[in-house]
Amino acid sequence: MTRAIPLEAVLVVAAALFCIGLFGALSRRNLVGVLMGVELMLNSANINLVAFWRYLEPRFITGPTFAIFIITVAAAEAAVGLAMIIAIYRSWNTVNADSVDGLRG
Amino acid sequence: MRDVIEQIINTTFGWGWPGWAISLIGYLIVAAILFLIAPFQMLFLTLFERRAIARMQDRVGPNRVGPEGAWQPLADGVKIFTKEDIVPDSADRWVHLIAPCVVVAPTMFMFAVVPWGPGMVPVDMNIGLLFFFAISSVSAVGLMMAGWASNNKFALIGAMRAVAQMVSYEIPAVLSLLSIVLITGSLSLVDLIAYQGGLFISSSDVAGVPDLGLGWFIFTPVGFLAFIAFFIAALAEGERTPFDIPEADSEIVAGYMTEYSGMKFGLFYLAQYVLNFLLCAITSVIFFGGWQGPGVGWLYAQAITPANPGGGWIFNVLAGALGVFYFLAKTYGFFFVMVWIRGAYPRLRIDQLMDFGWKFLIPLTLVNIFGATIWVALTKWGAAEGLAIVEGWSPMLRWAVAFVVTLALNLGAYLFLARIFAESQAERLRVDDEVLERLTNVA
Amino acid sequence: MDLLIQIIFGLLTALIIGAAMMVVTVRNIIHAALWLIASFFGVAALYLLLEAEFIAVVQVLVYIGAISILILFAIMLTRHISGEGERLLTRHWWAAAVVALGLFGAVLLPTLAGNAWGIPLPTGPAGTPEPLSGVEELGRGFVSEFLLHFEVAGVLLTVALIGAIVIAFEERSRRRRVLTLAEEHTLNQRQKASAERAAAAADMAD
Structure with missing residues (x-):
């Protein structure tokens, strides 16, 4: 693996995934779609951690450990985020990000 | 498996194939066997279940196609395919x-x-x-x-x-x-x-x-x-x-x-x-x-x-x-x-199912994990892990002590949780009944 | 062997990137969630290619088995307005596109231009070092080196669990309760009985 594919290739994949996720998170109107974009970004960060671990420091477990922590954080984020989306849906009857403007003066 | 295939290909035929090709062939053969086994298992299991459940319900079950209904799954398969x-x-x-x-x-x-x-x-x-x-x-x-x-x-x-x-x-x-x-x-x-x-x-x-x-x-x-x-x-x-x-x-x-x-x-x-x-x-x-x-x-x-x-x-x-x-x-x-x-x-209701899983099984298994740690400590640990007391006991004694302690723990946890769970279910029934009562009075 | 790995990597990349593109552009939100699952699956396969078996399995278990299921559930609970006829993106989506493309370009250009950050590639004389992807090393790390992180992650998960329940909880009294058939029957009987009693009381009053 490390011989056949340069580290940069993996990193470019991760960067592309991050940018797609960023675009999704910034531009989707549906709140669930925004959350999906955030999940894509977290995934790309994970790819980076695992790739750096595999190519540079395969003797230490720091990379996979942090990947696991990120997965933990992603799980927590998804749970709370979706709970908030459900709560928003209940009080506004919509899940569109730009319709939820209760604080507008 | 892999060694046998390598023997056949490289020594008997003398083709000298690379290692990954041999691994690939080995995996393909195993996969093919498993993919053949799985549907046949399923055919047999369906017949077995139908016959067994029929016996329990005082019926005969499928017995027309083939001896004792043995070809029934094949007939079902043909029906499903067509x-x-x-x-x-x-x-x-x-x-x-x-x-x-x-x-x-x-x-x-x-x-x-x-x-x-x-x-x-x-x-x-x-x-x-x-x-x-x-x-x-x-x-x-x-x-x-x-x-x-x-x-x-x-x-x-x-x-x-x-x-x-x-x-x-x-x-x-x-x-x-x-x-x-x-x-x-x-x-x-x-x-x-x-x-x-x-x-x-x-x-x-x-x-x-x-x-x-x-x-x-x-x-x-x-x-x-x-x-x-x-x-x-x-x-x-x-x-x-x-x-x-x-x-x-x-x-x-x-x-x-x-x-x-x-x-x-x-x-x-x-x-x-x-x-x-x-x-x-x-x-x-x-x-x-x-x-x-x-x-x-x-x-x-x-x-x-x-x-x-x-x-x-x-x-x-x-x-x-x-x-x-x-x-x-x-x-x-x-x-x-x-x-x-x-x-x-009989079938459970969905809320009974959820209650049972979350309020009874999960706490019970959590206690069981605690029991497992006690088991490991008593049967495997020694002075190096900071448990010098058990060092001098014979393995048999350590096993017996672990058995008794975990048995007591698990039994106690089961009885305690079963009581709590039964109480909570009774409370829930009571609340449901009250709601019904209120609805009746309003009506 | 190298060629095989490169082909597999190419296919995986196409899957990950293509599925991610579909996630952000497809109109139907359920389809977007399904493409998201495909993308997660590609990432898990990429971890396998990177010889991080444990991370790959955890990715499948957590992302596909839990997070995407949660997302699908949330979509179905808020499906009332599925947004079929509405606009897909916000009004300023082009700004988001510029930001994302600019960021990608900022990463891609130095990479294409050469080894810009001077990161040494591990092609040293020692050959490929033995990677540590075993569960045992990870477990040992969690209870020694990363103990504090591990505890914090546990607390975070507990907080998230309780927080999610508190936020999404709907009080029992506010929920519209659906009666079971048996309860409906009891209710009918009681209503009938109380009506009869009222009629009897009215008769008595007469």
Whole structure:
């Protein structure tokens, strides 16, 4: 693996995934779609951690450990985020990000 | 397997193929065998279940096609293959098509880590157990797709129920296995089986116990509680009665399968039976020693293995045959228990199901993990881990103390939780009754 | 062998990136969630290719088995307005596109231009070092080196669990309760009985 594919290739994949996720998170109107974009970004960060671990420091477990922590954080984020989306849906009857403007003066 | 193929190709024919090609051929052969076995298993299991349940209900069951109805599954198969494949007009065509595949594929993957006999495992992964459960959770996505794509209320309700049930009962299943993993210190199914040699007492816990292949986890208090919790969770994961709420035919037709016909319906059916078989297989591997049994260990010690290259090949065959026999006997035994439960118990309600999983099974398995740590400390630890007291005891005494302590802990936890759970259920009934009373008074 | 790995990597990349593109552009939100699952699956396969078996399995278990299921559930619970006829993106989506493309370009250009950050590639004389992807090393790390992180992650999960329940909880009294058939029957009987009693009381009053 490390011989056949340069580290940069993996990193470019991760960067592309991050940018797609960023675009999704910034531009989707549906709140669930925004959350999906955030999940894509977290995934790309994970790819980076695992790739750096595999190519540079395969003797230490720091990379996979942090990947696991990120997965933990992603799980927590998804749970709370979706709970908030459900709560928003209940009080506004919509899940569109730009319709939820209760604080507008 | 790989060595044999390499011998044939490179030495007998002298082709000199590279190593990865030989590995690929080996894996392809194993995969082909497994893919042939799975549908035949399913055919046999359907007939077995129908006959057994008929006996329990004082009927005869299918007995027309072939001797004692033996060809009935084939006739069913022909019927399913030749049926018209109907897709509802308002369904989402692609998702409707892909969903059965997403449900079936994971169950096939799961065969990859199941050991059938001594030295007979497709892939000995060091995270086999985790792989098994990770892959099994993928089929929940397929159920959701099926329910949503059908564009039918019953299908959607069935899918929601199925997924909620699978996700909830995955937690007690994994937690109960965690206590076993704590004791063995390995996630590999091969290591789990190797740990269970002995005679009622695992020879890995107490050195010097005669190895009759009977040191199963079911004989320890920790393993017993884990087995009960896991088997209940397995019933829920496999959508068996009393947890067959997702396809409760008296309420929601056939759940997520309502809008499927022909071979797609057949695929769901296949996935269900293969999953049930696999859950029974994993139960027998983890708690009942898999292929372990009297004689297998001795036979395998005489066979050709990497550790013992000078053995006789006949012992390979004998050990394999006996091991597979034990393994399948246990597995079919559990499948019979599943059928038996189906014949004996009525269906639960969805809220009863959720309450039971979250408020009873999960706390119980958490206590069981604590029991497993006590077990490990008392049987394995010494002064190096800061437990100098047990250092001087004999292994047998340590095992006995661990047995008594964990038994007391698990029994106490069970009685306590059962009381609390019963009280909470009674309280809930009372509240429901009050609400009903209020509604009546308003009316 | 190298060629095989490169082909597999190419296919996986196409799967990950293509599925991610579908996630952000497809109109139907359920389809977007399904493409998201495909993308997660590709990432898990990429971990396998990177010889991180444990991470790959955890990815499948957590992302596909839990998070995407949660997302699907949330979509179905909020499906009332599925947004079929509405606009897909916000009004200023082009700004988001510029930001994302600019960021990607900022990463891609130095990479294509050469080894800009001077990161040494591990092609040393020692050959490929033995990677540590075992569960045991990870477990040992969690209870020694990363103990504090591990505990914090546990606390975080507990907080998230409780928080999610508190946020999404709907009080029992506010929920519209659906009566079971048996309860409906009891209710009918009681209503009938109370009506009769009222009629009897009215008779008595007369």
